Amino acid sequence: MTTGPKHPGDIDPAAEDPAPMGEDLAALLTRLLEEAGRTQKELATEAGIKYPTLNAWLNRTRGTSRIDPDDLRAMVNTLRLWHVAVTPAQMFRAAGRKVPGPTDEEREQRLLRIYRELPTDSQRALIQTAEAMRSASRAR
Structure with a gap:
């Protein structure tokens, strides 16, 4: 029986990754925002990220290699509160980042x-x- 992650930010190995292969952060966030019926501004506010920064990621005018891992986790947490299926692994991969190990x-x-x-x-x-x-x- 799988119980899921034990700590916030942990990755559930049994969780399916519904993101299409090769989906970058802009494509992933655009798709997830559409699923949630929410706006970039709402995500920025709820996740504690500056709107111009989030908008630049979505418009691909700002690179994703230096995004703070806490910002990626905050977006995952916000999207999950909105009942959108997303994993930390998806978010990190879409940002072109290695998926960090579980926190303890x-x-x-x-x-x-x-x-x-x-x-x-x-x-x-x-x-x-x-x-x-x-x-x-x-x-x-």
Whole structure:
């Protein structure tokens, strides 16, 4: 029996991905907004994204490689509140991004505790290391 994701942002491996192959973020969002009967402005407001930014993604005048993962998740959460079937994996793939692994609150809290115990110079080094790891994972 599949129960779905255990944490917000987790990807349910059993969930079907209804997005057509090769659908970019603009095409995906356009299709999902039509399904929801909602506007770009409503999505921007509800997801906490600036309307000009969302509009630029939809008009393909702004790249998607640097979209904050939290913005992608916020759009998924908003669309789901509107009863639109969409997965985080769909949104990340459509944006041309690797799908991040599931979040685990316990691991996040452990990392935060370690960070807080470090002296300032070590905190800076940890941030630089984490940013380098993120950049390397995006390049693959």
